[in-house]
Amino acid sequence: MRAKPTTHERGHAPYPAASVCAGESYVDRPSAEAPVLALDHVSKSFGQVTALADLSLHVGAGEVVGLLGHNGAGKTTTVRLLAGLLAPESGTVRVAGGDPVDDGPGVRAHMGVLPAALVVDGRLTARQNLRFAADVFGVAQDGLDERIDAMLVDFDLGDRADERVAGFSSGMRQRLSLARVLLPDPHILLLDEPTSALDPVAARQVRRALASLAQERRRTIVLCTHDLAEAELLCDRVVVLEEGRIVADGRPVDLAAEHGSGGVQVEVALADVDRARQIVAELAPGDVDRDGNGRLRATGVGRDLLPVLVQRLAAAELTVYEIRRLDPSLEDVYLALHASRNVATGPAVTGTDAAVRA
Amino acid sequence: MNTRAIRAVVKRDLTVVMGSKGVVLPALIVPAILLVLLPALAGLTPVLLGSVSAADMFRVLEALPPEASARLSGNPATQAAELAVTYLLAPLIPIVPVMFATVLAADALAGEKERGTLEGLLLTPLRDRELILAKLIASWVPAVAIGLVGATLYAVVANIAVMPQTGRLVLPTPEFAVMALWVGPTFGAAALGAIVLVSVRSNSTQEAFQLGGVVVLPVVVIVVTQATGVVLLSVPLLVVSGFVALVVAVVLLAAGSALLSRTRMGERLG
Numbered sequence: 142m143r144a145k146p147t148t149h150e151r152g153h154a155p156y157p158a159a160s161v162c163a164g165e166s167y168v169d170r171p172s173a174e175a176p177v178l179a180l181d182h183v184s185k186s187f188g189q190v191t192a193l194a195d196l197s198l199h200v201g202a203g204e205v206v207g208l209l210g211h212n213g214a215g216k217t218t219t220v221r222l223l224a225g226l227l228a229p230e231s232g233t234v235r236v237a238g239g240d241p242v243d244d245g246p247g248v249r250a251h252m253g254v255l256p257a258a259l260v261v262d263g264r265l266t267a268r269q270n271l272r273f274a275a276d277v278f279g280v281a282q283d284g285l286d287e288r289i290d291a292m293l294v295d296f297d298l299g300d301r302a303d304e305r306v307a308g309f310s311s312g313m314r315q316r317l318s319l320a321r322v323l324l325p326d327p328h329i330l331l332l333d334e335p336t337s338a339l340d341p342v343a344a345r346q347v348r349r350a351l352a353s354l355a356q357e358r359r360r361t362i363v364l365c366t367h368d369l370a371e372a373e374l375l376c377d378r379v380v381v382l383e384e385g386r387i388v389a390d391g392r393p394v395d396l397a398a399e400h401g402s403g404g405v406q407v408e409v410a411l412a413d414v415d416r417a418r419q420i421v422a423e424l425a426p427g428d429v430d431r432d433g434n435g436r437l438r439a440t441g442v443g444r445d446l447l448p449v450l451v452q453r454l455a456a457a458e459l460t461v462y463e464i465r466r467l468d469p470s471l472e473d474v475y476l477a478l479h480a481s482r483n484v485a486t487g488p489a490v491t492g493t494d495a496a497v498r499a
Numbered sequence: 500m501n502t503r504a505i506r507a508v509v510k511r512d513l514t515v516v517m518g519s520k521g522v523v524l525p526a527l528i529v530p531a532i533l534l535v536l537l538p539a540l541a542g543l544t545p546v547l548l549g550s551v552s553a554a555d556m557f558r559v560l561e562a563l564p565p566e567a568s569a570r571l572s573g574n575p576a577t578q579a580a581e582l583a584v585t586y587l588l589a590p591l592i593p594i595v596p597v598m599f600a601t602v603l604a605a606d607a608l609a610g611e612k613e614r615g616t617l618e619g620l621l622l623t624p625l626r627d628r629e630l631i632l633a634k635l636i637a638s639w640v641p642a643v644a645i646g647l648v649g650a651t652l653y654a655v656v657a658n659i660a661v662m663p664q665t666g667r668l669v670l671p672t673p674e675f676a677v678m679a680l681w682v683g684p685t686f687g688a689a690a691l692g693a694i695v696l697v698s699v700r701s702n703s704t705q706e707a708f709q710l711g712g713v714v715v716l717p718v719v720v721i722v723v724t725q726a727t728g729v730v731l732l733s734v735p736l737l738v739v740s741g742f743v744a745l746v747v748a749v750v751l752l753a754a755g756s757a758l759l760s761r762t763r764m765g766e767r768l769g
Contacts, residue, residue: 226765250624260619276507277623
């Protein structure tokens with residue numbers, strides 16, 4: 142299991158301090174009572190392409206739900222339906238009991254959405270972008286300038302506050318977009334790959350901030366991501382979409398136990414790597430990865446196969462430094478689900494989101 | 500009505516426009532040519548063309564409405580210049596608000612799509628009608644303001660150019676005032692309506708601008724008919740044409756606004 146983020150004190154963080162994350166698990170928190178976000182039997186197509194097919198998904202207050210899936214699986218369509226930018230062809234969508242299309246202004250006033258596209262205007266300065274968001278979302282004027290300043294500093298944009306965003310790097314724009322989304326302090330956050338353009342340090346800060354928002358402020362968060370480690374770290378629940386349908390829904394640990402078989406890491410002398418790889422490959426159903434230091438990693442090697450592996454390596458008289466069992470991860474789950482779907486139906490047709498974006 | 504949010508969108512769009520060379524430069528150059536350079540040259544007509552014979556001017560004056568010809572000075576040498584600035588070139592005045600309403604609205608509507616910022620705007624609590632209203636205000640008000648400033652400059656330059664010969668102010672005439680204060684703003688509104696309608700389908704500012712560019716044609720028709728003497732613009736005719744433009748604007752804006760619903764725009768997001 143990867144290490145949880147460590148304490149990170151902030152003096153004036155506009156979003157909750159990350160220190161609450163120290164030593165705590167991001168998962169296993171109590172699930173919510175009533176659904177804040179509810180999609181019931183929702184279908185949506187774009188021309189001939191089915192984006193969502195009879196999808197039902199409920200998210201409770203304070204839950205952090207990860208939406209996983211290939212490009213075109215229906216993640217963006219789901220977010221746009223929840224935000225009232227699309228109307229379902231059939232089924233119902235409810236956000237805090239309201240219809241996001243008919244009650245759009247009321248719903249969006251409490252919702253912060255970070256779409257895949259930028260929400261900041263390149264022709265305005267960073268400060269002007271935040272001021273605009275504050276005015277449009279009706280953020281209280283009292284102390285607003287100080288809050289914007291603090292937000293800019295907190296997202297490491299303090300020294301570029303009065304520069305046009307067009308000159309910013311993609312990571313800076315992403316940080317500013319997040320600052321804009323968080324400034325009105327929304328109760329619901331729909332985030333489409335919030336850390337995709339960020340460097341590791343900034344990505345970690347954002348993850349801490351999101352964890353704090355969920356844990357301390359009980360914000361409801363839907364996180365679309367391709368970063369499975371991020372989903373495992375942040376999410377109470379993970380929903381895997383494929384071709385507009387849910388193919389898995391549960392806590393990361395439960396999904397790992399149900400679908401993942403774990404893996405094995407073997408470290409041998411450099412001279413024995415090729416032979417060792419051959420032996421591991423005979424037992425592992427998937428690829429065997431190797432690094433330059435004599436380490437091999439393979440997924441799909443269950444606990445029952447470990448003694449066999451040890452026997453074969455010993456019989457080959459290889460110099461083995463370490464054999465370590467790897468717990469099943471969300472990545473294993475995702476790959477296993479994808480592999481089983483491919484076996485059952487052939488390669489997944491990707492293109493729903495592409496069609497939406499066309 | 501969420502006035503704070505509407506003001507924010509208007510302020511944002513105006514801030515962006517003021518910082519855009521692509522908009523500011525034409526905003527200075529085009530009115531400078533149409534409404535400053537041309538009347539200045541017209542005032543110099545006697546110098547450029549030589550003296551105009553009384554017989555030539557008599558034939559021209561015969562074609563004018565009596566109240567218009569009565570307004571000209573009695574000197575045939577200056578009548579040509581007076582005629583140029585009060586009748587021939589004055590119909591250019593509505594071109595400026597029409598042109599700028601077209602450019603600004605195309606940038607404000609299709610431009611958001613082109614820059615990829617539309618989704619961010621749709622994700623705000625603004626109602627559809629508030630969003631469109633803000634965009635219309637941000638396009639129409641500056642266009643009309645530039646048109647009025649241009650008309651004022653035109654009158655000042657034309658008077659400066661012609662006054663040494665006529666010894667009196669020739670502008671504003673009633674027709675000029677109606678064109679500046681009524682025809683320009685209403686034709687600008689019609690141009691906005693056309694852009695709103697074409698923005699439903701357009702994915703870029705350029706595309707919207709080209710499709711919407713046809714709205715300049717009615718103004719060109721007015722200029723040509725006036726210059727060739729087919730139709731001479733009188734105050735009643737100008738007032739009626741302004742009303743027609745207003746009706747066209749209302750119809751186009753209503754149709755365009757209905758098509759520019761959030762979910763329709765959502766369907767077309769990239």
